[in-house]
Amino acid sequence: MDAAFTEEQDEIRRTLRELLHKRCGPDEVKAAVRTPRGYDRALWRQLAGQLGLPGLALPAAYGGAGCGPTELALACEETGRVLLPSPLIATATLAAPLILALGTQGQREGLLPKLATGELTATLAVPGGQLATALALTGPNAGAWAGGGRAGGIQAGAQAGGWRLYGEAAQVLDGHTADVLLVAAHTGGFARSRTLVFLVRANAPGLVRTRQTAMDETRPQARIELRDVAAELLGEGEGERGDGAVAGALAATGAEAAAALAAEAVGAADAALARTVEYVQAREQFGRPVGAFQAVQHRLADLYVAVQAARSAAYYAAWSAGGARPGGRRTAEPGAAALALAQALETLRKVAAEAIQLHGGIGFTWEHDAHLYFKRAACDELLLGPVHRLRARAAEEAGLFADVNGAPEASGVREAVDA
Numbered sequence: 001m002d003a004a005f006t007e008e009q010d011e012i013r014r015t016l017r018e019l020l021h022k023r024c025g026p027d028e029v030k031a032a033v034r035t036p037r038g039y040d041r042a043l044w045r046q047l048a049g050q051l052g053l054p055g056l057a058l059p060a061a062y063g064g065a066g067c068g069p070t071e072l073a074l075a076c077e078e079t080g081r082v083l084l085p086s087p088l089i090a091t092a093t094l095a096a097p098l099i100l101a102l103g104t105q106g107q108r109e110g111l112l113p114k115l116a117t118g119e120l121t122a123t124l125a126v127p128g129g130q131l132a133t134a135l136a137l138t139g140p141n142a143g144a145w146a147g148g149g150r151a152g153g154i155q156a157g158a159q160a161g162g163w164r165l166y167g168e169a170a171q172v173l174d175g176h177t178a179d180v181l182l183v184a185a186h187t188g189g190f191a192r193s194r195t196l197v198f199l200v201r202a203n204a205p206g207l208v209r210t211r212q213t214a215m216d217e218t219r220p221q222a223r224i225e226l227r228d229v230a231a232e233l234l235g236e237g238e239g240e241r242g243d244g245a246v247a248g249a250l251a252a253t254g255a256e257a258a259a260a261l262a263a264e265a266v267g268a269a270d271a272a273l274a275r276t277v278e279y280v281q282a283r284e285q286f287g288r289p290v291g292a293f294q295a296v297q298h299r300l301a302d303l304y305v306a307v308q309a310a311r312s313a314a315y316y317a318a319w320s321a322g323g324a325r326p327g328g329r330r331t332a333e334p335g336a337a338a339l340a341l342a343q344a345l346e347t348l349r350k351v352a353a354e355a356i357q358l359h360g361g362i363g364f365t366w367e368h369d370a371h372l373y374f375k376r377a378a379c380d381e382l383l384l385g386p387v388h389r390l391r392a393r394a395a396e397e398a399g400l401f402a403d404v405n406g407a408p409e410a411s412g413v414r415e416a417v418d419a
Contacts, residue, residue, distance in 0.1 A: 005074075008067075008071075009070065009071055009074055012056075012067075012071055012074055012075060013074050013075075013077070013078060015051065016047075016051065016053075016075055016078040016079070017078050017081070019046070019047075019051070020078060020079065020081070020082045020084060021082075023040075023043050023046075024040075024043065024082040024084055025082075026369045028040065028043075029082065029083055029084070029085060029218060029372075032085050033085050033217040033218055033220070034217075037176075037177050037220075038085055038174070038176075038177065038211070038217070038220035039084075039085040039086045039087065039220070040085070040086075043086075044086050044087065044118060045118055047086070047088075047118070048116075048117055048118020049117060049118055052064070052065050052116065052117070053075055053088060053092070053118075054087075054088060054091045054092045054096070054115055054116055054117075054118055054121075055092075055096075055112075055115065055116025055117065056071050056072045056075055056092065057069055057071065057072040057092065057096075057097075057256070058096060058100065058112055058115075058116050059100075062100070062108055062109070062112035062113055062116065063112060063113035063114075063116040063117060064112070064116045065116075068322045069256045069259055069260070069318045069319075069321040069322050070315070070318045070319055070322065072092060072093065072256070072260055072318070073259050073260050073262075073263035073314060073315065073317075073318035074263065074318075075088075076088070076089070076093075076260040076261070076263045076264040076267070077263040077264060077266055077267035077270075077311075077314075078267060079264060079267070080263065080264030080265060080266065080267030080268040080271075080376075081267035081268065081270065081271040082271070083218045083268060083372055083373070083376060084218070085217070085218040085219070085220065087121040087123070087173075087174040087177065087178065089173060089257070089260065089261065089264070090121070090122065090123035090124070090173040090174040090178065091115055091121045091122050091123070091174075091178075092115075092260075093253070093256055093257040093260045093261070094122075094123060094124040094173070094182075094253060094257055095115070095122030095123055095124055095178075095180065095182050096112060096115050096116075096122070097249075097252065097253040097256055097257075098124065098182055098197060098234070098249055098250070098253050099111055099112060099115075099122075099182070099234065100112065101249040101252065101253070102197060102234045102235040102245065102246065102249050103234055103235060104235060104236060107199070107232075107234065107235075111180065111199075115180075120179040120180055121174065121177065121178050121179050121180075122178050122179065122180040122181070122182060123172055123173050123174050123175055123178040123180075123181060123182070124172075124173075124181075124182045124184070124253075125154075125169040125172045125175060125181050125182065125183045125184065125200075125224050126145075126146070126169055126172075126184050127145075127146060127147060127153045127154045127167055127168065127169045127184070127185075128145070128153060128169070128170075129170060129171050130145045130146075131171065131383060131384060132383070132384045132385065132389070132390075133145045134146075134184055134250050134254075135250055135251065135253060135254025135257060135258070135384075136247070136250060136251035136254050136393075137254050137258055137337070137338050137341065137384060137390060137393060138338070138384075138385070138389040138390060138392075138393050139389070139393055139396075141247050141250055141251060141254075142247055144186060144193060144195075145195070146184045146185055146186040146195040147167065147185065147186030153167055153185075153186055154166070154167030154168070154169060154183060154184065154185040154186065154226060155167055155185060155186055155187070156185035156186065156187040156196060156198060156231065157187070158187070161230070162230060162231070162232065163198060163230070163231045163232070163233055164228050164229065164230060164231065165183060165185055165198060165200065165226040165228075165229045165231045166226055166227070166228060166229075167185070167226055168223065168224060168225045168226065169183070169223070169224045170212070170221075170223045170224075171212070171221050171223075171383060172221060172222050172223070172224050173219070173220070173221060173383075174220055174221075174222070175209055175221065175222030175223070175224050176209045176210065176211040176220065176222035177220070178202065179201070179202050180199060180200070180201060180202070181199070181200040181201075181202070181207075181224065182197055182198070182199060182200075182234065183197065183198045183199075183200050183224075183226070183231065184196075184197050184246075184250075185197075185198055185231075194246075195246055195247075196233060196234070196246060197233075197234040197235075197246060197249075198231035198232060198233055198234060199231060199232040199233075199234055200226070200229055200230075200231050200232075204229050204230055204231075205229070205230070206226065206227040206228050206229040206230075207224070207225070207226060207227075207229050208224075208225040208227065209222050209223070209224055209225075210222060210223045210225075214379060215375050215378060215379050216372075216375040216376050216378070216379035216380075217375075218372065218375075218376060219376065219379055219380070219383075221383075252321075254337065255317070255320070255321040255336075255337040256318075256321045256337075257384075258317065258321075258337035258338060258340065258341040258384070259314060259317040259318040259320075259321045259337050259340060259341075260318070261341055261344070261380060261384065262310070262313065262314035262317055262318075262337070262340040262341045262343070262344035262345075263311075263314040263315070263318060263344070265310070265314075265341075265344035265345055265347070265348040265376075265377065265380065266307065266310050266311045266314050266344050266347070266348075268348055268352075268373050268376055268377075269306075269307050269310065269344070269347050269348040269351040269352070269373070270307050270311075271373075272348075272351050272352055272355045272370070272373040273300070273303050273304065273307055273351050273355070275355065275369075275370075276300070276303075276351075276354065276355040276358050276359065277291070277300060279358070279359055280296055280300070280358055283360070290358070296358065299354060299358070300354075300358075303350065303351050303354055306347045306350060306351070307347055307351065309343065309347075310340075310343045310344045310346075310347040310348075313336075313339065313340040313343045313344065314340045314344055316336060316340065317336045317337045317339075317340035317341070320336045320337070321337060335393065335394035335395075335396075335397030335398050336394070338390040338391070338393045338394045338397070339390065339391060339394035341384065341385075341390055342385070342387045342388075342390035342391045342394070345377055345380055345381050345385060345387055345390075346387050348373065348376065348377040348380075349374065349377035349378065349381070351373070352370065352371075352373035352374035352376075352377055353374060355370045355373065355374075356370045356371065356374060
């Protein structure tokens, strides 16, 4: 394994960092999140049209750059550094991989090129706040998490004119602005119960989308209500594909999404640490800089080590996620993605908390930016965590809790985690 980045990968990082430094300062971020869309549409078009950011990991045959999860993770590290509000995560790490894995040739050709150029945005809607479960990050994604005939899920019914969806989903990333919704729904009743993924257009009659108030304004979320909404099955006919294909595609998507989100959290933590170091070097107490005190230096040194460890884990998860893609040469390690995400989110939370403390009184004020990093860590963990479940999932995948006969003690691990 060659851990060095290529010239192309370094160029992706350098170009994106320079652009975001000019166009995405703290004031621009705060202004963008308060718009109806929740992000700067002009900046998004520039990132998509000129840099091809949403199509970075898509094959060239569908208008993408033909790169992979590693390049996308490097890009996300830079967007995380400035807490960029954009539909990148929802479009490039959740929706596009699912369309590529499950969609028909016509669906791929009709949607992926437009997603790659930013003409369309998309997201994944999962009922009941079960996104982490659906992506197999906190446990196996087999089962009736999409509804199972119970209230609170999303049900799909086949009719003469196609499919109709009923139900609702909360905490849908960029759900209020996405042009295409990929909706995971339960169908088949009790005899042939299964979870399938459907395409829903933003202008579909009966679709109600409401932006939710979130702690982290840079990560817009919405509640999706489906009231007898017409939908298109993602992929071939129902009888030609079972639950296994959908679960496998969701798990592979989860590995890529977790690696990208881990890299994004690392970028945010690195930026928060850099700003804190700069502040303690300038702020004086008792006649000398705050950073000259040994206790402060030790705290910052511990944070630096934590950030570097999280960065290594995120890079490895991105490299490993390449094996989950069609035609990948490596064996994917789902546990690596969950573990990297857990470490990155925990590191960001720790760095953000220390940044608030070391900034003193101004760190607690609404006008300062330190609180934005802490909110990003907290909300991402609520969306795809919690951290202890991510770690438990990684331990189960690695077989760390197997008994002497080699049988996994998954139930015991889950009971211990719940306790």
